[in-house]
Amino acid sequence: MTSPVSAVVDASTASFQFPEIYSFPPFFTRQPNEATWKEQRRQWCDLILAYYRHNRLFSMSLAEAVTEPPFANRQIHRALRVDVLREIVDELVKQGHASWTGARNSKDSCLLFWRKPEVWASMIHQWANDRGMLNTVLTLFELASGDDTIGQEFHGLDSTTLRKALDILQSQGKAQLFVGTSDEDLGVKFFT
Amino acid sequence: MRRAVGIGGLRRKEAERQALSRKGNELAQREIEKLQEQISLMKDNLEDFVREHQKDIRNNPVFRVQVQRMCQLIGVDPLASRKGYMAELLGVGDFYCELGIQIIDICVATRSMNGGLMDLDELRQRLIRKRLKGSEPVVEDDIRRAINQLKPLRGGYRIVTFGKRKMVQSVAREMNPDQSTMLTLAEYTSKFNIEDVRVAFGWDEDRIHSCIDDMLRSGIIWIDSHNDAHPEYWVPAFFSQLSGGSFGNRG
Numbered sequence: 324m325t326s327p328v329s330a331v332v333d334a335s336t337a338s339f340q341f342p343e344i345y346s347f348p349p350f351f352t353r354q355p356n357e358a359t360w361k362e363q364r365r366q367w368c369d370l371i372l373a374y375y376r377h378n379r380l381f382s383m384s385l386a387e388a389v390t391e392p393p394f395a396n397r398q399i400h401r402a403l404r405v406d407v408l409r410e411i412v413d414e415l416v417k418q419g420h421a422s423w424t425g426a427r428n429s430k431d432s433c434l435l436f437w438r439k440p441e442v443w444a445s446m447i448h449q450w451a452n453d454r455g456m457l458n459t460v461l462t463l464f465e466l467a468s469g470d471d472t473i474g475q476e477f478h479g480l481d482s483t484t485l486r487k488a489l490d491i492l493q494s495q496g497k498a499q500l501f502v503g504t505s506d507e508d509l510g511v512k513f514f515t
Numbered sequence: 516m517r518r519a520v521g522i523g524g525l526r527r528k529e530a531e532r533q534a535l536s537r538k539g540n541e542l543a544q545r546e547i548e549k550l551q552e553q554i555s556l557m558k559d560n561l562e563d564f565v566r567e568h569q570k571d572i573r574n575n576p577v578f579r580v581q582v583q584r585m586c587q588l589i590g591v592d593p594l595a596s597r598k599g600y601m602a603e604l605l606g607v608g609d610f611y612c613e614l615g616i617q618i619i620d621i622c623v624a625t626r627s628m629n630g631g632l633m634d635l636d637e638l639r640q641r642l643i644r645k646r647l648k649g650s651e652p653v654v655e656d657d658i659r660r661a662i663n664q665l666k667p668l669r670g671g672y673r674i675v676t677f678g679k680r681k682m683v684q685s686v687a688r689e690m691n692p693d694q695s696t697m698l699t700l701a702e703y704t705s706k707f708n709i710e711d712v713r714v715a716f717g718w719d720e721d722r723i724h725s726c727i728d729d730m731l732r733s734g735i736i737w738i739d740s741h742n743d744a745h746p747e748y749w750v751p752a753f754f755s756q757l758s759g760g761s762f763g764n765r766g
Binding site: 347348349350351352354355356358359361362400401 | 627628630706731732733734737738739740741746747749751754
C-alpha cells in the first residue's frame with residue numbers, strides 16, 4: 324500500500340495523522356449536494372476535534388485558522404474558505420463541541436470543546452476529590468497552571484473553558500466560586 | 516420367389532436392426548447407469564474430500580476457488596447455496612452469507628462518501644480488515660459470489676467496469692451511458708474537467724453539464740472549485756484506490 328501524500332505538514336503537526344480525505348482536493352470545496360455536504364461536514368468536525376485535541380488547542384480565530392493546517396493543506400495547495408469553516412463551526416456549536424466567542428453574531432472566533440465542559444467538570448471534581456482538595460479554596464490559576472495539576476489532562480485548560488466547567492459544578496452544588504480582583508484570582512471550593 | 520426372398524430378407528434385416536437397436540439401447544442404458552454410478556461415486560468422493568478439507572476451504576482462497584470449479588464441472592455447487600446439502604454439511608454457505616452482509620455494511624457506511632461506487636479491490640481490503648479476527652482471506656471470486664447472492668434483495672449490488680477498473684455499485688439506479696463514459700476519463704487520475712470531456716467526446720455544453728449535475732447529485736463525483744473558472748470533478752471511488760484505501764473513517 325502506498326501513501327502518496329505524507330500526513331506530516333510541519334513541525335507543530337509532526338505526529339498528527341491526517342485522515343485520507345485530507346489529501347482529497349474537493350474536501351476543501353463545499354459540496355453542492357446536501358447528502359455529500361453532510362458527510363463532508365461530519366468529516367471536518369471529526370478532523371477539527373481530533374487535531375485540536377492532539378495539539379491541545381482551545382480556541383480558534385477563523386480568519387487565521389484557514390491559513391494553517393488542518394484548514395489549509397500546503398501539499399495540495401488547497402484551503403477551506405472562511406464562510407465554509409463558519410458553517411462547520413456552526414455544526415460543532417450545535418453538537419456542543421464549540422461555542423462562538425467575540426462580538427455577538429460576528430462568528431469570527433470560537434472555543435472548541437474537544438472534551439465537553441461537562442467532562443472537564445467531572446474530571447476536575449474527581450481530581451479534587453482524589454487529592455483531598457475538597458473544602459479547600461483554590462485559585463483558578465492554581466487549577467489550570469499550578470504544580471498540583473501537572474500531568475492532569477485539564478492542566479493548561481484555557482480560562483473560559485475552565486470557567487464553564489466550574490460553573491457547571493457550581494450549578495450541581497459541587498463547587499462554589501469566589502470572585503477575586505481578576506479572573507486569575509478567582510477562587511473555587513469543591514464539595515462532595 | 517425372388518419377391519418372397521426379398522420380403523423375407525427385408526424382414527430378417529428389419530428384425531436384425533431391431534435386435535441391434537435393442538442391444539444398442541441396452542448398452543447405452545447400461546453406459547448411462549455406469550456413468551451415473553461413477554458420478555455419484557465422484558460426488559461421494561468429493562463430499563468426503565470437501566468434508567476432510569473443510570478447514571482449508573474456509574481458510575485458503577485459492578483452494579476454495581479450485582474446489583468450486585471442480586464441483587461446478589460435475590454439477591454440484593457446495594459452496595454457493597446455503598440450502599444445498601453439502602453447504603449444510605460444511606457450513607460453507609454461511610461464508611458467502613456472512614460476506615454478503617459485510618459487503619452491504621461497508622457499502623452503506625461509505626455511500627455518502629462515494630455515491631455508492633467503490634473499487635472492487637478497496638472493498639476487498641476493507642473486508643479483510645473487517646474480518647481480521649476470523650482471518651479467512653477473501654478473493655475477488657468470493658466477492659462476486661457473495662454479490663450474486665445479494666441479487667434477490669434488489670439492492671442494486673453489481674460489479675461494473677470503467678476501462679480497466681472493476682467497481683462495485685451498490686445503488687439501484689443505473690448509471691446512464693454518458694455517465695459511465697465520462698467516468699472513464701478519470702480512470703487513472705481520479706478527476707476530469709469540462710474541457711477534458713469536450714476534447715475526448717465532442718459533447719456540447721448542455722450534455723456535459725446535465726451529466727455532471729446528475730453525478731454530483733448522486734454523490735459519485737465531488738467538485739473542486741479551487742480554480743473557480745475551471746472546476747475539476749473528482750471521483751472519490753477512484754481516488755481512494757490511489758491512496759491505498761482507508762478513505763473515510765467508517766466501515
